[in-house]
Amino acid sequence: MSKLVMNRRKLIRTLGIGGATALAAPSFFTRGAWAQQFCNSPEVSGKIIFGFNVPQTGSYAEEGMEQLNGYMLAVKHINGEGDGGLLNTLKPVALKGNGVLGRKVEFVTGDTQTNTDAARDGARRMIERDGAVMVTGSVTSGEAIAQQSLAQEMGVIYMSGLTHSNDTTGKDKRRYGFRHFFMAHQSGIAIAPFLAQEYGTDRRAYHLTADYTWGWTQEESIKAATEALGWETVATIRTPLGLGDYSQYLTPVLNSGADVLILNHYGHDMVNSLPQAVQFGLRDRQANGKNFEIVVPMFSELMAVGAGDAVRGIIGTSNWQWSLEDEGTKAFTKSYGEAYGAPPSQSAHTGYVQAILYADAVERAGTFYPPEVIKALEGFEFDGMGNGPTLYRAEDHQCMKEVLVVRGNENPASRFEVLDVIGKTPREEVTYDPAIFGGELGPYEPNQCA
């Protein structure tokens, strides 16, 4: 029969091993010195859950579904599955392809219904019920602004998806909200020289604008940019979000004296309004001795496909395009194409990038504690994500990067080649003073959500 003999040396050794084990266990999630309690801390729940909250129904559903594809691909790559995608090109990169801080990421999804209230409710549910440590996703700025306000209240970081309103990182910016996507003011700066070059400086513009925060700020920015060129604004008309038949709004354009129609529409709105504008013969018309032109200041691959032939020759701006030649774009297009059988849209790209950037920030911070993750993102300078050298500006949480000017392909060689990149406006030119849009980021310290 063996006898338990505990001498002083054994006791010290046992206590030492036990103590080291006890100390090492929580540091699984907190390599640094931040073991604070916070909302949905993975240290407490034992799970890392990302919340992907995108419109799967409503006017912007297609963009939302693409974005969701991007998020799911990002999770695969973060967890070390697939070919690694942009983890191979992101510089600098802290992620190792083994999850975040050594543990696999899980996710929950939600449908914002292209509706601000539903987006906010969905995000709240993800935080309160599902235990999401980060929420991301949007295709309207209304959704993004509502979610980032909620995120600030609840102390959970929100990485916005597709949102182009100046307000998102302007008057409505939040410490807990981050935007990778470009914005309306930058679209105005980028597109103006091309409009002057293509259509001249003596034009009369008529705006049809989606009646919500994004439409208002895009109209304001494009109006300012075109009037600076010497264009006159004939009228600015608001149209309800989700309208199907634009005939009653297009007929007045015909005899308004305008020679350019600017469509501040996105998603299904633009997929409906642009072909109907073409059906009404606007592009065949002459007005003021010039060819009538249509401009869509912000448009995407998906919208271009949806609008069909109507998009040919139309100028707009874009956040990213799969046909770019940099290594990041090539890597993402390959990963996404193999996974989903089609090239990715800018919505998928921005979603993917946001998920990766958040995970990388956690890895660099060594903790999920939001203030430290926020500090890791603020001022982060990176490259290799398809947009050239990019800065996550600390002052307003807006990514500063080049902006693409695109045109509907006149002679597409395949069904995928619907947009041509006709110009890149460098980051320096689209960088603006964050003070011009006002707003306050708010405090770093998180609230306790439960």
Add this chain to the structure above:
Amino acid sequence: MTALFAQLLNGLDKGAAYALIALGLTLVFGTLGVVNFAHGALFMLGAFCAVTFRYLLTIEVVTTDPTQLSPWGQPLQVRTPIIQDWLGDWGAVIVDYSVPLSVLLAIPVMAAIGIAMERGLIRHFYKRTHAEQILVTFGLAIVIGEVVKTFYGPNPYPQPIPSDLRGTADIGAWFGLAPHILTYPIWRLVYLLFSLGVIGGVFAFLRFTTFGMVVRAGMADREAVGFLGIDIDRRFTIVFGLAAAVAGVAGAMYTPLLPPNYNMGMDFLVISFVVVVVGGMGSLPGAVLAGFLLGILQSFASMTEVKTLIPGIDQVIIYLAAVAVLLLRPRGLLGRRGVMES
């Protein structure tokens, strides 16, 4: 002036859709005395006949072209509709004309749905109050909408205009004006003419056929027709099918103008009931007249000059007009004495 004329055309176009739905509603009300709140759902089902028809036509055969690469570096998949594979250029033309051709599918399918609806549900409510009829048909509309949502999803399905019918007609030039002064989309003119044709066809059917004569007689005095040994119920069932088919073809042809989704019927239903009330309950000419008048009124109210003067007037003008008509003519524009009056 040309702006007014263009708005007039817009109004006629919109009014044509209202008139077609209201015509079916009035047919059912006039014959069966049923207030059918599921009629908008029939318009939506007709639109989905066009979606389904195109889906069937565009089932694709996928081949791989090893000489070309996709953007992600794999051999390019070439997708060709099977019908185009079989029939060549003719197949492409059929796919191109899927929306007008879908009417051929919509007529029998919608007539069958209408008859099934009448026999399966509506006939059990003939002797119930109008309030109960409204409740049951409204419930039916919700069920139909949810079933469509289950199969087709919640998002709209844009349908293309046939390539020959895209672009604009230079209406101004027809009247001697300079080119491009007054243009209008060809498909919208096609829809207007199509609607006028359907409306004319329904009226001719009721006016010049024996079947129509019996139905009109039944609308005037159902019991007397029954005493003559005519099975009027059977004929009214067929009329229900006819009303469903009219709503269906209206929906199918409207798809290039408004991408259909499961909820589109509700948007039209409310306005169409206003149209029926303004036109006069049970009056077929009244429904058509009110449909066009309210469409035109709504179109003029949406002119920038009008909206600048009274913001938001385009959203409420139809209801204001209905209030005005009911104050001045409580039976509606062409309403008959004794209908819906107890």
